Amino acid sequence: MLRIWGRTNSINVQKVLWCCHELGLDYDRIDAGLHFGVTDTPDYLAINPNRLVPTIEDGEIRLWESNVIVRYLAHQYGAGGRCPANIATRFDAERWMDWQATAFWPALRPLFIAMIRTAANERDASVVSRSEALSLSAVRILDHRLEDRAFLAGDAFTMGDIPVATTLHRWYSLDIDHPQLPNVRRWYDLMRARTAFQQIVMTPLS
Ligand SMILES: N[C@@H](CCC(=O)N[C@@H](CS)C(=O)NCC(=O)O)C(=O)O
Numbered sequence: 001m002l003r004i005w006g007r008t009n010s011i012n013v014q015k016v017l018w019c020c021h022e023l024g025l026d027y028d029r030i031d032a033g034l035h036f037g038v039t040d041t042p043d044y045l046a047i048n049p050n051r052l053v054p055t056i057e058d059g060e061i062r063l064w065e066s067n068v069i070v071r072y073l074a075h076q077y078g079a080g081g082r083c084p085a086n087i088a089t090r091f092d093a094e095r096w097m098d099w100q101a102t103a104f105w106p107a108l109r110p111l112f113i114a115m116i117r118t119a120a121n122e123r124d125a126s127v128v129s130r131s132e133a134l135s136l137s138a139v140r141i142l143d144h145r146l147e148d149r150a151f152l153a154g155d156a157f158t159m160g161d162i163p164v165a166t167t168l169h170r171w172y173s174l175d176i177d178h179p180q181l182p183n184v185r186r187w188y189d190l191m192r193a194r195t196a197f198q199q200i201v202m203t204p205l206s
Contacts, residue, residue, distance in 0.1 A: 002020070002057070003056065003058075005039075005056070007033045007053060008031075011105070011167065011170065016066055018166065018201055022194075023082060056069050067163050071083070071097070082159045084158055089158070092153040093160025093161075096160040096161075096164055097164075101163065107131060109131075110128075110130070111132055112174065112205070132176055132177075135171055142181075142183075142184050144183075146186070150187070165191040166201055168184065168191075169191075169202065172188060173205050174205075
């Protein structure tokens with residue numbers, strides 16, 4: 001059976017778990033990371049030298065890097081659907097997955113760490129305001145993208161929606177200004193209507 005190492009409050013673990021639920025995959029999850037430890041053990045380091053979660057093992061295949069894991073699962077178990085068969089649609093989805101990892105989450109992560117994992121009196125106001133501004137710029141890019149399509153890569157839900165929606169949920173959940181962005185809101189509401197999103201992603205931030 002597919003094995004997944006990672007704590008359930010991690011954004012990167014949530015991407016993988018949400019993807020599994022969308023694909024109807026059974027899995028065995030092992031708590032790992034932060035106070036659960038595990039990531040420093042020799043056995044874990046042998047499969048993930050980064051001391052980070054998630055990591056998966058699926059038969060002979062061992063992978064880390066959450067978006068690569070989502071790509072793998074979507075291709076292996078959802079080819080033609082969650083991993084689109086059409087090459088243009090597929091790489092459109094891939095692009096938004098990379099954008100999440102290289103632009104959206106790096107913009108939002110400092111704000112998330114400050115507001116959720118740092119005591120109010122220890123927050124660096126300049127980090128908070130810069131991260132808030134950069135995140136809003138990213139969400140505006142998303143709003144523009146979603147102007148003329150239901151999902152990030154077109155008319156159907158794909159693997160491309162998973163990392164970005166997991167990140168957007170954090171943005172909406174933080175106690176900051178959320179200007180009216182109708183396309184983003186409509187897409188976020190589509191995600192919120194999905195049972196797997198409710199079960200895996202819509203949990204209190206910690
Ligand atoms: N680029 C990696 C980043 C993985 C990462 O930063 N994971 C965090 C959790 S979201 C982690 O392992 N933090 C340390 C820990 O939980 O012990 C991925 O997407 O999988």
